[in-house]
Amino acid sequence: MKLLIAIAVLVFGIIMSASLFTVNETETAILFKWGKIQRANYEPGLHFKIPFINNVRKFDKRIQTFDARPEDYLTEEKKILVVDSFIQWRIGDVEEFYTAMRGDMDIAQERIATIVKEGLRNEFGKRNMYEVISGERHVIMDDINKSANKDVKPFGVHIVDVRIKRIEFPPKVSNKIFRRMETERTRIAKELRAQGNESAAKITAEADRQVTILKADAYKEAEKIRGKGDAQASDIYAQAYTKNAEFFSFYRSLNAYQNTFNSASDIMVVEPDSDFFDYFKNNMGKQ
Numbered sequence: 001m002k003l004l005i006a007i008a009v010l011v012f013g014i015i016m017s018a019s020l021f022t023v024n025e026t027e028t029a030i031l032f033k034w035g036k037i038q039r040a041n042y043e044p045g046l047h048f049k050i051p052f053i054n055n056v057r058k059f060d061k062r063i064q065t066f067d068a069r070p071e072d073y074l075t076e077e078k079k080i081l082v083v084d085s086f087i088q089w090r091i092g093d094v095e096e097f098y099t100a101m102r103g104d105m106d107i108a109q110e111r112i113a114t115i116v117k118e119g120l121r122n123e124f125g126k127r128n129m130y131e132v133i134s135g136e137r138h139v140i141m142d143d144i145n146k147s148a149n150k151d152v153k154p155f156g157v158h159i160v161d162v163r164i165k166r167i168e169f170p171p172k173v174s175n176k177i178f179r180r181m182e183t184e185r186t187r188i189a190k191e192l193r194a195q196g197n198e199s200a201a202k203i204t205a206e207a208d209r210q211v212t213i214l215k216a217d218a219y220k221e222a223e224k225i226r227g228k229g230d231a232q233a234s235d236i237y238a239q240a241y242t243k244n245a246e247f248f249s250f251y252r253s254l255n256a257y258q259n260t261f262n263s264a265s266d267i268m269v270v271e272p273d274s275d276f277f278d279y280f281k282n283n284m285g286k287q
Helices: 002-019 094-101 105-125 129-135 137-155 171-243 245-260 275-281
Strands: 020-023 027-033 036-040 045-048 054-060 064-067 071-074 080-091 157-168
Touching: 020 027, 027 094, 036 094, 054 094, 064 105, 071 105, 080 105, 080 129, 094 105, 094 137, 105 137, 105 157, 129 137, 137 157
Parallel strands: none
Antiparallel strands: 020 045, 027 036, 027 054, 064 080, 071 080, 080 157
16 A cells, blocks of 8 residues: 555656746746647746646747857948957747747857848948948947847847947058058158257257356356456555555565465575565565
């Protein structure tokens, strides 16, 4: 009896486990009956199915990011640009997605990429180089999102965003442009350097002129001051001489002795009876 109960419980557990399936928050699911779609777009949670009759297939409903290969596009003026872009999309209606794409994510990405590529080609062909590079890039993205979503709606998918990562010229054109820019920058650098040297020469010449003027003015002022000083000194000497000529002569002789004999190694050859030694002989000088 216990064995039968255990077997019944085991069979019931197997049947229940085969009758239940779980859909996560990041998933959506389709329920099939004998290979045909019976129900789709399940909400997250625990759901029932009939064992051996129903089978379930789950799909990721999160945003998928597809990095498209860089492609060449022609602008309105027939200039070639290499565009690197990426696409973000997700499953909107899983039943339509399965019917249109056989539930294959890779096929869906290829179809979406083809539609977006055609949209980019049309949008670039209507605009010039300046507009696609900087002027109207956000407008291009908005237009592509709208037109591409209309085209992919029957596939049961929704394009969340199309973004251009990089726009550049083909390698050959890029090299020519780089060399042209390098030549132009070199020319500008030479012009700026020449202008700088010219300005430096003018500044140096002006500075030298100012220095010469300042030195001349300073020398002129110094000579005036020196002349005034010499005149005052001569006047003072003259006044001193007129007040006491003998003392003045004595003072001048003492200064002469001091300046002449200020070192033990000084030698002066002169006759002893020279006027220079008058005050050595007599403190009154000549008699």
